[in-house]
Amino acid sequence: MSFDNLIIGNSAAAVGAVEAIRRSRNDDTIGIISEDDGPPYSKPFIGELVSGKSAGEDIWYRPKSFYRENSVELIAGSKATSLDLSSRRVLLENGDSYGFAKLLIATGGRPIVPPIPGLASCCQTFTTLKDATEIKETIEHDSPSSAVVLGGGLIGVSAAESFLERGLHTTIIELAPRLMSSALDEDSSELIEKMFKRKGAEIITGHTISRCESDIGDIALTLDDERKLRCELLVVAIGVRPRTELADETEILVDRGILVNRSMETSVEGVYAAGDCAQIYDFISQENRVLAMWPTAYVGGMTAGYNMAGITVESEWATSMNSTHFFGTPLLSAGVAQAGEGPEWDQHSVFDDGHYAKVITRRGEIAGFILLGDVGNAGILLQLMRRRIPLDKLGKSPIDGQFGLAHLPPRVRGRLWKEGDRIVGP
Amino acid sequence: MCSPRSCRDPMRRLRVNEDACIGCHLCEIWCVVTHSRSGDILDSFKREFPRPLPRVTVQESKPVTFPVQCRQCEEPICVYSCPSGAMSIAPDGSIDLDQGRCRSCWTCILVCPYGAVKRGPSHAIKCDLCGDRDVPACVEHCPNEAIAVEDS
Numbered sequence: 001m002s003f004d005n006l007i008i009g010n011s012a013a014a015v016g017a018v019e020a021i022r023r024s025r026n027d028d029t030i031g032i033i034s035e036d037d038g039p040p041y042s043k044p045f046i047g048e049l050v051s052g053k054s055a056g057e058d059i060w061y062r063p064k065s066f067y068r069e070n071s072v073e074l075i076a077g078s079k080a081t082s083l084d085l086s087s088r089r090v091l092l093e094n095g096d097s098y099g100f101a102k103l104l105i106a107t108g109g110r111p112i113v114p115p116i117p118g119l120a121s122c123c124q125t126f127t128t129l130k131d132a133t134e135i136k137e138t139i140e141h142d143s144p145s146s147a148v149v150l151g152g153g154l155i156g157v158s159a160a161e162s163f164l165e166r167g168l169h170t171t172i173i174e175l176a177p178r179l180m181s182s183a184l185d186e187d188s189s190e191l192i193e194k195m196f197k198r199k200g201a202e203i204i205t206g207h208t209i210s211r212c213e214s215d216i217g218d219i220a221l222t223l224d225d226e227r228k229l230r231c232e233l234l235v236v237a238i239g240v241r242p243r244t245e246l247a248d249e250t251e252i253l254v255d256r257g258i259l260v261n262r263s264m265e266t267s268v269e270g271v272y273a274a275g276d277c278a279q280i281y282d283f284i285s286q287e288n289r290v291l292a293m294w295p296t297a298y299v300g301g302m303t304a305g306y307n308m309a310g311i312t313v314e315s316e317w318a319t320s321m322n323s324t325h326f327f328g329t330p331l332l333s334a335g336v337a338q339a340g341e342g343p344e345w346d347q348h349s350v351f352d353d354g355h356y357a358k359v360i361t362r363r364g365e366i367a368g369f370i371l372l373g374d375v376g377n378a379g380i381l382l383q384l385m386r387r388r389i390p391l392d393k394l395g396k397s398p399i400d401g402q403f404g405l406a407h408l409p410p411r412v413r414g415r416l417w418k419e420g421d422r423i424v425g426p
Numbered sequence: 427m428c429s430p431r432s433c434r435d436p437m438r439r440l441r442v443n444e445d446a447c448i449g450c451h452l453c454e455i456w457c458v459v460t461h462s463r464s465g466d467i468l469d470s471f472k473r474e475f476p477r478p479l480p481r482v483t484v485q486e487s488k489p490v491t492f493p494v495q496c497r498q499c500e501e502p503i504c505v506y507s508c509p510s511g512a513m514s515i516a517p518d519g520s521i522d523l524d525q526g527r528c529r530s531c532w533t534c535i536l537v538c539p540y541g542a543v544k545r546g547p548s549h550a551i552k553c554d555l556c557g558d559r560d561v562p563a564c565v566e567h568c569p570n571e572a573i574a575v576e577d578s
Contacts, residue, residue: 295507
């Protein structure tokens with residue numbers, strides 16, 4: 001069997017591609033190869049399943065009817081194992097194979113479990129619906145009283161938040177000197193740390209686990225400074241590695257992720273990649289990076305989809321972005337978290353009654369921002385960053401609480417009104 | 427075949443005339459009233475708790491004033507970015523926010539180029555063009571026609 005468009009993967013990037021193909025009134029055949037059986041789910045919210053905020057039914061990102069409504073053939077419950085570019089076919093684990101004219105690789109990422117003695121058999125990861133369902137069941141059946149999370153990045157702290165909300169005594173162990181060190185600067189990281197401590201979390205930074213042993217639900221950990229810890233639940237969330245294995249065996253160029261151009265096409269014509277497995281152009285760092293974020297995955301998949309449907313478009317929308325909230329306080333950030341070395345960099349921050357706002361500039365243009373608490377202007381900041389509007393043209397500091405669109409000079413504002421919603425283009 | 431932008435028809439959106447706005451905030455007031463439980467101006471401001479938030483905000487840097495609300499973008503980045511699936515393109519081309527499915531992650535606030543999505547108590551809120559109302563309340567009550575409906 002053969003498809004005009006074949007997609008490996010069944011999450012944000014795959015949905016973005018399907019919707020772009022159908023939105024462009026293209027009725028070519030589409031097939032999706034998925035390891036899961038169900039419709040796509042909202043990965044960022046699996047923590048709410050664990051905390052109990054989500055009942056489960058609301059985890060679906062698109063309804064079950066998504067495939068039928070978009071005339072997509074879902075090849076579910078099987079894994080793609082290899083890619084034959086000369087015959088343009090994908091081989092599955094069960095022996096089946098499918099041909100394609102255009103291919104999108106949207107295989108996502110796989111959580112990293114470091115080679116620490118005993119760790120793999122004691123720990124759980126926290127990235128899939130299956131992970132979250134298993135952890136939820138463990139909490140409900142075994143009523144553990146304590147949890148340890150190895151990794152203080154976004155996934156780690158979100159796992160810790162859901163354990164704290166379940167009333168578990170929770171410890172976060174992070175090797176870096178602070179929490180969320182890649183997304184936040186020192187000040188905002190400290191605020192997040194305080195929030196977690198207020199909720200009863202214990203935070204150990206600058207250390208990692210050196211070995212662990214498990215004895216029927218009781219896990220004994222030894223840290224690298226020989227400190228001992230006990231817990232009943234151990235989650236490893238130190239990061240996610242792009243799943244590039246299908247491309248690795250082929251001529252498709254792979255660096256950390258599968259390399260793509262601004263049309264999301266790989267080095268092989270008609271083969272695209274998007275989402276957490278891809279290494280995509282970051283308009284702030286001006287190089288290709290793995291940007292494992294939901295909006296980036298959807299927009300990347302959508303850009304690929306338009307091109308697969310024969311509409312040539314490019315997108316330069318991606319950069320590092322975070323949107324989350326901890327115990328009700330929102331945290332939105334984009335671009336770099338702190339100024340780099342050198343005279344072209346500058347940064348300003350405002351700290352006021354639990355609210356934190358910071359903007360970082362490079363050669364006078366916004367290169368990043370962090371907003372904690374009062375986040376109302378985040379979208380305008382991202383827009384000014386994308387349009388490379390110099391900070392001194394804004395009329396007022398964008399992290400001043402009073403800042404708004406009315407402060408922008410008419411010409412800048414006119415440009416934003418006109419171009420604001422351009423995401424992909426020829 | 428069509429371009430990503432021409433794929434978006436029909437379109438129903440509001441057009442704002444910055445020069446006509448007198449900064450009276452009546453659009454905000456009538457937005458609150460229209461989205462209140464009572465539908466009454468005094469009840470909605472004096473007796474409803476929490477008071478509904480306006481989905482339009484008047485931006486001010488005197489003498490410049492103008493209302494900002496969802497522009498029902500041709501390429502709605504909020505719809506593309508929403509990780510819960512709460513946002514979608516409605517059949518009439520407007521942007522629909524299903525509050526029941528919103529998980530308050532505020533990604534829409536991060537990506538909206540106009541700052542037109544606001545934080546509600548437990549979910550995002552934005553202009554819904556007043557649902558079934560023929561003429562949105564802000565259009566009807568603007569004393570100087572600074573807001574108008576544009577159908578294409």
